[in-house]
Amino acid sequence: MSTNTSNLLYLVTIVTFILALRYLSNPAHARRGNQIGAAGMLLAIVVTWIKVGTTSWWAIAIAILIGGGFGAVAARKVLMTAMPQMVALFNGVGGGAAALIALAELHRILPAPGAPKADISIAIVFSALIGSISFAGSMIAFAKLQELIGGRPITYPAQQFGNAIVIIVAVAAGVTLVGGVQDEWLLWLLIGTAAPFGILFVLPIGGADMPVVISLLNAFTGLAVAAGGFELENNVLIVAGMLVGASGTLLTLMMARAMNRSVANVLFGAFGQLQTTAGAATAAANGTVRPTTTDDVAVMLAYAHKVVVVPGYGMAVAQAQHDVRALADLLEARGVEVTYAIHPVAGRMPGHMNVLLAEANVPYPALKEMDEANSEFPRTDVSLVIGANDVVNPDARNNQGSPIYGMPILNVDESKAVVVLKRSMNPGFAGVDNPLFAEPNTLMLFGDAKESVAKLTAAVKAL
Amino acid sequence: MAHTTLLVFEVTILVLAIFLGFEVISKVPTLLHTPLMSGTNAIHGIVLVGAMIVLGQPDKSAFTWIVGFAAVVLASANVVGGFVVTDRMLEMFKKRDPPKDT
Numbered sequence: 001m002s003t004n005t006s007n008l009l010y011l012v013t014i015v016t017f018i019l020a021l022r023y024l025s026n027p028a029h030a031r032r033g034n035q036i037g038a039a040g041m042l043l044a045i046v047v048t049w050i051k052v053g054t055t056s057w058w059a060i061a062i063a064i065l066i067g068g069g070f071g072a073v074a075a076r077k078v079l080m081t082a083m084p085q086m087v088a089l090f091n092g093v094g095g096g097a098a099a100l101i102a103l104a105e106l107h108r109i110l111p112a113p114g115a116p117k118a119d120i121s122i123a124i125v126f127s128a129l130i131g132s133i134s135f136a137g138s139m140i141a142f143a144k145l146q147e148l149i150g151g152r153p154i155t156y157p158a159q160q161f162g163n164a165i166v167i168i169v170a171v172a173a174g175v176t177l178v179g180g181v182q183d184e185w186l187l188w189l190l191i192g193t194a195a196p197f198g199i200l201f202v203l204p205i206g207g208a209d210m211p212v213v214i215s216l217l218n219a220f221t222g223l224a225v226a227a228g229g230f231e232l233e234n235n236v237l238i239v240a241g242m243l244v245g246a247s248g249t250l251l252t253l254m255m256a257r258a259m260n261r262s263v264a265n266v267l268f269g270a271f272g273q274l275q276t277t278a279g280a281a282t283a284a285a286n287g288t289v290r291p292t293t294t295d296d297v298a299v300m301l302a303y304a305h306k307v308v309v310v311p312g313y314g315m316a317v318a319q320a321q322h323d324v325r326a327l328a329d330l331l332e333a334r335g336v337e338v339t340y341a342i343h344p345v346a347g348r349m350p351g352h353m354n355v356l357l358a359e360a361n362v363p364y365p366a367l368k369e370m371d372e373a374n375s376e377f378p379r380t381d382v383s384l385v386i387g388a389n390d391v392v393n394p395d396a397r398n399n400q401g402s403p404i405y406g407m408p409i410l411n412v413d414e415s416k417a418v419v420v421l422k423r424s425m426n427p428g429f430a431g432v433d434n435p436l437f438a439e440p441n442t443l444m445l446f447g448d449a450k451e452s453v454a455k456l457t458a459a460v461k462a463l
Numbered sequence: 464m465a466h467t468t469l470l471v472f473e474v475t476i477l478v479l480a481i482f483l484g485f486e487v488i489s490k491v492p493t494l495l496h497t498p499l500m501s502g503t504n505a506i507h508g509i510v511l512v513g514a515m516i517v518l519g520q521p522d523k524s525a526f527t528w529i530v531g532f533a534a535v536v537l538a539s540a541n542v543v544g545g546f547v548v549t550d551r552m553l554e555m556f557k558k559r560d561p562p563k564d565t
Contacts, residue, residue, distance in 0.1 A: 020506070021491075030498060034502055034546065048516065055521045063539065072547055075547035075551065076551075080551075083497065086544070090504055090545050097541065237512060241510070243483060243484040248503060350500055351496030354496070361555075
C-alpha cells in the first residue's frame, strides 16, 4: 500500500474519531458514536498491518492478542464502581506504549551520522517524558483507587524539593539529548527519572482530587501519542493524540474550576497543610449531631412531595446505587418526586455518579447538574445525602479558613430537611469537618449506605 | 516531501487538532464526562498504529524487537479496553427503563 493510500485511509479514521466525540453531545446516540470510533480504529489497524507487510506480522498478531485479550477481559469483568481505576489503567498503558516507541525510534535513528534531526529528537524526548509520567502516575492512581495503597494524601519531608530535583534531572537529560549529545543512555536516564516523578507526583494527591488527576493523565497520554506521530511522521497519531490532549486539558480545567481551585493547586497544593489551620470549627465533632432511625426517615420520605438524592463516593464504595434506585422507584410509586443532584466532582472521576446511577437504570433526565439542582433545594422536602461529604459542606460558602472555601457546593441545607447517610462521624476524604451535620434541620442515619438504603426501602414498603 | 515542509504541515494539523478538540468537547454535557474520558482514552489507543510500525520494521535489532512487542501489547490493551469500557458505560444511559419482566 502506498503512503498516499494509507494516509487517506488514516484520514477516514480521523473523521470517525471526530464523529465519536461529536456523538457524545447527546446520550441518545453516544453509543453509536463510540462504535463508529471503534470501527475507525479497526480500519487504522488493518491499514497499518497491510503496510507493514510480511515483516513480523505474526509477532504483531500475538502481541495484539495478548494485549487486546487482557483489555477485553478486564473491561468486561470490571464492576461499574471500579471504573475510575480501569480508565486509569488503560490510560497508563497507552502512555507506556508511547514512551516505548520513543525509545525504539531513538535506538533506530542514533547510529546514523548527524541524526536525529532536532524536531525528531524533541518529539522523542517529549513523548518519553510525558509518556513515562503518565504510565507511572496512572499506575499509582490505579493502586490508590483500587485501595492497594491508601487514598489519603501521602506526604514526606521536603516533598516539593525532592520532586523538583527528580523532574529537573529528567528535563536536563532531555535537553542534553536535544542539544546534540547522541547517547541512548540519556533517554534511559530520562525515563528512569520521569517514571519515579510520575509516582511521586500522584502519591501526595488525595482521593477527592482524583477526577482532576485522571483527566490530566489522560491528556498527558494524548500529548505523548501526538509527539509519537512526529517521530514516525504519522498524521493519524498527531491528530488523534492532540484531540485527546486538547479535550483532556479542557476537562481538567473544568474539573478544577468545579472545585474553585487551580490545577496547580490540586497537583502541588497544600491540601494537607491547610486543614490543620482550619481545625477550629469542629461543631460536628462536638456531639451536637442528631442521629435518627430508618423508620423515622422512611416516614419523612414517604410523605414528602419532593426528595433529592445527593450521591457521593460513599455510595460507590457501598455499591448502593441499585438499592437507591429501588427506594426511588417505591417513592415515585407513592407520588413523590425524586431527582438526583450531581456535583461535578462527586466521586473519583468526572461524571462518576452519572455512570453509576445509569448502571442502576436511573433515567438520565432525573440526574440534575449542580446549578439546576441548587435552584430546586428551597422547594425540596428531604435531601438524602448518600456518602457525599465535601460537596455538601457549607464551610465552602461560609468559612474562609476551610481548605475547601470557595468551592461551589450543593446547597442541601436550603431544603426543609437533610438526612445524611454516613458510616461514622469520620471526616470525608479531604479530612475536613462538615458543619452541615450539626445543622438543626439535619438528621444523621449511621450505617453502611447499602444496608441503610435497603432498610429504608423495607420501612417505606411497610408503611 | 522535504523534511521541513513535512514538519510545517504536521504542525499545521497539530494546531488545527487542538482547536477541534476544544470545539468538540465543549459540547459534551457533564452527564457524559466519564464516557468522554473513557472514549478519548480509547482514541489515544491509536498509539497502537505507531507500535505496529515499530515492531514491523525490517532488519530490527533484538532491542527493537522486545520494545516494539511490549509497545504493541500495551497499546492494544489500551484500544480494546478503552472501547469496551466506553461501550459498557454508554449502553447504560437510557431515557426510560425498558419494560420490566417482573
